[in-house]
Amino acid sequence: MSSFKESGIVPNGAAPPITESTKVEGAPSRMSLKLSHLPSKKDIKAPWPRTPSSIDPNNPPWPAFRGYHTYSFAHATMGHRLPTILGKAIDDVILTLNQESEEDRILDLIKCIERMDTLKQELQEHAKLRPVVDDGEADVALWNKEIAKYFQGKDFMNAPWLFAEAYKYRRLRECFSVSKYWQSYDVFFRQKASSILSSTHTRILFCDTFSRSCDAVFELSMRFADPWKHKEGLSDEQKLEEERLMFLELTQICLWGNSTDLSLLINMTEEQIKSLQSTGGEHLSATEKNILGNHMGRLWEIVRDLRGKTGGRIDFVLDNAGFELYCDCVYADFLIQSGLAKQIRFHGKRYPWFVSDVTKKDWNWLLNSMMYGHLFPVATEPEKESLRRMAQRWKQYENDGVWVYEQHPFWCTGYTFWDLPGEAPDLFLHLSRSDLVFFKGDLNHRKLTYDCAAPPSTEFEIAIGPMASAAGAPKICSLRTIKSDVVVGLGTDGDELSERLDKEEEGWKISGKYAVVLVSEGRPGEKVRFA
Numbered sequence: 001m002s003s004f005k006e007s008g009i010v011p012n013g014a015a016p017p018i019t020e021s022t023k024v025e026g027a028p029s030r031m032s033l034k035l036s037h038l039p040s041k042k043d044i045k046a047p048w049p050r051t052p053s054s055i056d057p058n059n060p061p062w063p064a065f066r067g068y069h070t071y072s073f074a075h076a077t078m079g080h081r082l083p084t085i086l087g088k089a090i091d092d093v094i095l096t097l098n099q100e101s102e103e104d105r106i107l108d109l110i111k112c113i114e115r116m117d118t119l120k121q122e123l124q125e126h127a128k129l130r131p132v133v134d135d136g137e138a139d140v141a142l143w144n145k146e147i148a149k150y151f152q153g154k155d156f157m158n159a160p161w162l163f164a165e166a167y168k169y170r171r172l173r174e175c176f177s178v179s180k181y182w183q184s185y186d187v188f189f190r191q192k193a194s195s196i197l198s199s200t201h202t203r204i205l206f207c208d209t210f211s212r213s214c215d216a217v218f219e220l221s222m223r224f225a226d227p228w229k230h231k232e233g234l235s236d237e238q239k240l241e242e243e244r245l246m247f248l249e250l251t252q253i254c255l256w257g258n259s260t261d262l263s264l265l266i267n268m269t270e271e272q273i274k275s276l277q278s279t280g281g282e283h284l285s286a287t288e289k290n291i292l293g294n295h296m297g298r299l300w301e302i303v304r305d306l307r308g309k310t311g312g313r314i315d316f317v318l319d320n321a322g323f324e325l326y327c328d329c330v331y332a333d334f335l336i337q338s339g340l341a342k343q344i345r346f347h348g349k350r351y352p353w354f355v356s357d358v359t360k361k362d363w364n365w366l367l368n369s370m371m372y373g374h375l376f377p378v379a380t381e382p383e384k385e386s387l388r389r390m391a392q393r394w395k396q397y398e399n400d401g402v403w404v405y406e407q408h409p410f411w412c413t414g415y416t417f418w419d420l421p422g423e424a425p426d427l428f429l430h431l432s433r434s435d436l437v438f439f440k441g442d443l444n445h446r447k448l449t450y451d452c453a454a455p456p457s458t459e460f461e462i463a464i465g466p467m468a469s470a471a472g473a474p475k476i477c478s479l480r481t482i483k484s485d486v487v488v489g490l491g492t493d494g495d496e497l498s499e500r501l502d503k504e505e506e507g508w509k510i511s512g513k514y515a516v517v518l519v520s521e522g523r524p525g526e527k528v529r530f531a
């Protein structure tokens, strides 16, 4: 293992101090590191993983990903994707501005745009992270405490990627939350939900994943509009097998529903999206080989046993609106109809987050446009009817409290879930009462695993720390298509597999082609205690 001095890095990927001997005439003052300068995966021994007492948001258990790691996805996101996303968000607001007629509202919205411009500039100039303005949101204290304790003097590029990226979305929120008329404005709503009925021009500008997913949407609605029931004449054993197969198929549908994500879709053709979203059985068995860490067998055993045991409450910590949310609901619908679960609690975001994350407005939009909308003018009447019937049933679940939508402020903070028991004890206690918590998508997976360079062979239960080891930790399943650097849970040969993919398939960690379905048994039933 090369020493830190030789490799030019210091622990945890922090920029090395510039000494007299390393100073070069005319060299830029900002030091940038290449990923290849990080220790090789094999060398991640001491001092990693850090001892629990030395872990904090600026010092994850394994080396953090930071924006200044040139050629990393963190760098591409902080340096290129986020400014592009902000630029598109500004275009969206300008479109709204041009449709506004009231002077007060126009002036107020212009101020929002000015704040967005400032944020974009700060991002591009790698400005220091300032405290969040007190805009009345429930999370202000959580944000400012974290900034004061761990990120004083840090900027967009040298703070850990996860925190810096989340901070950008919080600052974007602030651009509107301090306004008079535009507090609930969602700059991403058009992207998430704009109707296929909008003009072609608008549709090209603001691709709408739900309407573009037309084929897959109807394939599912035509199959699942009728309440699910067993075929006639099956023995108990055959019934259980039928249920198991359906469960596994829908688990994969729910999983791969995550492979389309607006922030990555910018340049995809409709054909490419369709192939990602295909729900055909044949396609699913082919894609199972792309699930690199696969605990689906364990997952089925957990769910199978719920019915007899506790009455079955399952939680979904949601990821993306539109097509992914629709797949989540189809899955949740089956869990209720089959009697495997009695209640599903969905956890969404309080405000627009990472472009496509589900807010309450997106949730309502999905159910209401399935019920009353005209999203698919070319669809047949039976197809439209199948959507309406599903929406009707889902709304009934909501009315009856069988489905519950929640939005705790903690989900929109920069903390990882290692800090969930400490920073949101009420939420931890609440989750501890669930029989199984699904975490959907890449961002939730990053937060579960502290978004750091743990070796791919690291066991999931080790990688998620207190969410597995704390007393009362619920059973957890991460359904995630791999779209960023952190990869764990690949088994004992995981490091070799990852190295081979690094050589053979550049970009395999961000393509969404591969996935993991990882389960943690937790410590359910134990009394939750807070220090």
Ligand SMILES: O=P(O)(O)OC[C@@]1(O)O[C@H](CO)[C@@H](O)[C@@H]1O
Residues within 6 Å of the ligand: 077, 165, 258, 261, 263, 264, 319, 320, 354, 356, 440, 441, 442, 443, 444, 446, 483, 484
């Ligand atoms: O959470 P999701 O929707 O599955 O993915 C979110 C994502 O596209 O955006 C983040 C980077 O901006 C990454 O976590 C990931 O690549």
